[in-house]
Amino acid sequence: MSHKGTSTFIAMRASSVLLLPLVVWFIWSVTAxxxxxxxxxxxxxxxxxxxxxxxxxxxVSAYHMRIGLNEVIDDYIYSSARGVLKALNALAxxxxxxxxxxxxxxxxxxx
Amino acid sequence: xxxxxxxxxxxSPHLQIWGWTASMAASITNRATGVALYxxxxxxxxxxxxxxxxxxxxxxxGAIVGSWFGRIVLFxxxxxxxxxxxxxxxxxxxxxxxxxxxxxxxxxxxATYAASFILTLIVVLAANxxxx
Numbered sequence: 347m348s349h350k351g352t353s354t355f356i357a358m359r360a361s362s363v364l365l366l367p368l369v370v371w372f373i374w375s376v377t378a379x380x381x382x383x384x385x386x387x388x389x390x391x392x393x394x395x396x397x398x399x400x401x402x403x404x405x406v407s408a409y410h411m412r413i414g415l416n417e418v419i420d421d422y423i424y425s426s427a428r429g430v431l432k433a434l435n436a437l438a439x440x441x442x443x444x445x446x447x448x449x450x451x452x453x454x455x456x457x
Numbered sequence: 458x459x460x461x462x463x464x465x466x467x468x469s470p471h472l473q474i475w476g477w478t479a480s481m482a483a484s485i486t487n488r489a490t491g492v493a494l495y496x497x498x499x500x501x502x503x504x505x506x507x508x509x510x511x512x513x514x515x516x517x518x519g520a521i522v523g524s525w526f527g528r529i530v531l532f533x534x535x536x537x538x539x540x541x542x543x544x545x546x547x548x549x550x551x552x553x554x555x556x557x558x559x560x561x562x563x564x565x566x567x568a569t570y571a572a573s574f575i576l577t578l579i580v581v582l583a584a585n586x587x588x589x
Contacts, residue, residue, distance in 0.1 A: 362548070
């Protein structure tokens with residue numbers, strides 16, 4: 347993250363502000379559907395609004411957590427493993443975000 | 458030079474030297490919940506994907522979520538998410554240049570812990586109410 351301190355700082359704050367309404371909606375929505383059967387869960391998640399909000403929550407979380415874990419790696423890893431761990435971190439974030447978008451597509455738009 | 462024993466000079470103070478403060482505990486908890494939520498987000502994406510694949514893929518995942526083990530994980534996920542979100546608000550407030558005095562920061566740290574437990578309890582009660 348060298349030479350990119352300011353943009354990383356802003357990206358962390360911007361993603362946290364985006365996550366605030368998404369997290370409030372997520373906790374409310376999951377709580378309201380506690381105990382739902384598999385069929386009820388599918389109906390809930392297949393609504394386009396729910397599917398898109400889930401995909402956005404997962405994608406913005408992936409972006410935010412990648413920056414956060416990079417910070418942890420910078421703080422504690424001094425060896426050459428640092429670069430490998432950061433690459434794995436980026437890969438994990440991309441996979442998680444992609445899985446969220448693909449799942450939302452399958453649930454709400456592929457039928 | 459290379460054979461000289463290391464000088465017995467003092468090292469910079471680390472965790473074991475400082476007395477505990479609420480803001481220090483909140484900072485450590487923020488990082489711990491952040492790392493835990495990394496795992497939680499992977500689990501959330503896996504659950505969402507299983508639901509998207511269909512009933513056969515969702516059945517075992519739904520069974521784990523409904524088990525006592527799944528409920529403990531969900532409870533931890535809820536508390537970590539609520540704590541990290543509330544402490545994130547604290548950070549955004551600090552970014553405006555306010556609330557940084559030690560007494561204020563300590564007070565908001567205690568408030569963040571208290572609010573995170575109360576909100577988690579409300580979520581658990583609401584979820585149990587919705588499930589029954």
